[in-house]
Amino acid sequence: MAAHSIARAGLVGGGVIGAGWAARMLLNGIDVAIFDPDPEIERKVQTVLAAARRAWDKLVPGALPAQGHLRLASSVEDAVADADFVQESLPEREDLKIAILARIDAATRPDVVIGSSTSGLLPTRLQSGMAHPERLVVGHPFNPVYLLPLVEICGGAQTSTQTRDRAAAFYSAIGMHPLHVRKEIDGFIADRLLEALWREALWLVNDGVATTEEIDDAIRFGAGLRWSFMGTFLIYRMAGGEAGMRHFLAQFGPALKLPWTKLEAPELTQELIDAVAAQSDDQAGDMTIRALERQRDDCLIAVLSGLRGQDYGAGQTLASYARRLMEQAPAPLASSIDEGRPLALHATDVAPEWIDYNGHMTEHRYLQVFGDTTDALLRHIGVDAAYLAQAGSWFTVETHIRHLGETHAGDRLVAATQILGADAKRAHVFHSLFRGSDGQLVATAEQMLLHVSKDTGRAGPATGVPAARMAELATAQADLPVPDGAGRRISLG
Known part of the structure; x- marks a missing residue:
């Protein structure tokens, strides 16, 4: 499935994730029909689209194809009826997703792949109400969808191999890095890792060890910089010196027995909620959400551009995507x-x-x-x-x-x-x-x-x-x- 074979996408759900999908697809020249009952859906999508255009004009100046056409659909069925690919991005309610995915299934051609943006719900359960469950796949992105390349692909018990492959090919064609989840598991891969860090961070706030800002500083000035181009295992391999991972495990393995972490999350008491919210307000200061998003995008652009120069990690994905844009761009x-x-x-x-x-x-x-x-x-x-x-x-x-x-x-x-x-x-x-x-x-x-x-x-x-x-x-x-x-x-x- 090449990018040019997908002319129209149907999107159901236009929140932060759905709007991000819309922006990424529109900037790849794909016409998008989107349904969301929010009366401000058009303004919200256009805001995200403007941010995405600004980001990609920096990453691949002059290389993007002509922008696709955005249409606000009147219903779920209206959004997906003519679609070549469908992406559902509804709230994380299993009953809601099952019901809407069944409606999407009934309103689309049987050959159309349906992707769900769920962060961790099991696709086997999500496809349970569909007449054609073999064409449902989880395509779990990360915010901002228009800029971060990772998309986790996970199939359910009835998902066909062809569906997984077609979804991966499409996501790759619009500049993403598909990561196949080998086994169906709650939370998939990335969110399980993020959840473990989040739980430990909540304990540190709960126990008065650190504030939200201090915890974020521990990440952004340390391991977070390494994580942008190398994962935990490769970094720890190097920590083992010339002897590699085996030496690292021998040297630091005993620490796993020490009480360094609390994977059981603390109870979200009103006191803890108030503390986290107040510290987060202090941390953000006068910066609005829009200003924070702009700062986030600029930092991601800087990291991606730097990695692109090294043709490594996410920069390799960006470089490959930019080369494809050049190849596909029609000459005057x-x-x-x-x-x-x-x-x-x-x-x-x-x-x-x-x-x-x-x-x-x-x-x-x-x-x-x-x-x-x-x-x-x-x-x-x-x-x-x-x-x-x-x-x-x-x-x-x-x-x-x-x-x-x-x-x-x-x-x-x-x-x-x-x-x-x-x-x-x-x-x-x-x-x-x-x-x-x-x-x-x-x-x-x-x-x-x-x-x-x-x-x-x-x-x-x-x-x-x-x-x-x-x-x-x-x-x-x-x-x-x-x-x-x-x-x-x-x-x-």
Whole structure:
């Protein structure tokens, strides 16, 4: 099941999880029909969608497909009747889910996979009222659904292997990391681990050992940083030194007999509830839920981007997804663009975090925008995933940037690219960056691109369609005037 084979998704339940699913699917170009009796469902989904768009524009700038269409459905049946995939995200009430899943089952085509976002209810029980129980699977995501890649997949007694595989393929196609739960078990895998930590944290508050903020600090300044790229077992293996896990178990295993944890949760007395709530209020301070969500997203983006650079863990999932987006993105039709003029192939907005202490776009962001502009040029001439894997690509070996105007948060920037010359191995390009509101030229970048062969890792001639298209562009723009600033060098003279 490729992402493009799912054109329409039906979502039932539009809370935090359901709205997150809607945002992730819409940004992958899938039309979404969603039902939730909440009269404010549209506002809530649009709020989450805006946050998701902001996040993914940072992670994969310019690479997302055209956004899908959002429709508010009038009923459960209306939401799922034409769906190619269904995701249920109702409250964690088994009786409610069983009844609604039976209605979804009756209203959809028998071949449509139905995923449930349940955090821990057993799928065998959830599918008990369905006429086609074999197509139900748990697809348990994590908040924010639009940003965190993990989705746990768990089938019930009657779930078919094909359903599990089709669900995993779909979730992968929209940028997620499916984790198959081998045995049906309450709470699945991740929530059982989180629950153990949560119970111990409640004991620490209950016993006056630590506040909510101190407990969170113990995680975010310590093990939490490691958990973002390595799990407990791999980390403990390294703690055993060169002898590995066996030595670690021998050295620290006896500690398991010590009274270090209390897995039985404390009773949630009114006193404990008041203490946790008050400490949490103090911890959050003046930050609203929206502000906390924005801070969370920015921190996740930073971690994911860093891991992407290492092609490791969740960063590997992100990198693979970004490569698929590039492969699937349709190249602009040459017939729709006057290639005898500078090419307008990339546009972006100046994000607030791009602004420096002077209130202007910081210097390195200009290089980012020009790099994205070069990527847009390469996509335009046909450099796709297949070409990258088989032939290689052009890489920037020299750049000269001129800063000619100021840009501020929210400005729309539009880049235009002129080919000054090209041969079998090189391309000489000139990018001009304009402010969209008034057309002012704010920066230019002159670059030399060198084609590097995939086989040798050294400079080598381009081949195939990209080589021909680069040559065509150079010929089409050969008679254009040389832009002001081309060939400049830094000099006091």
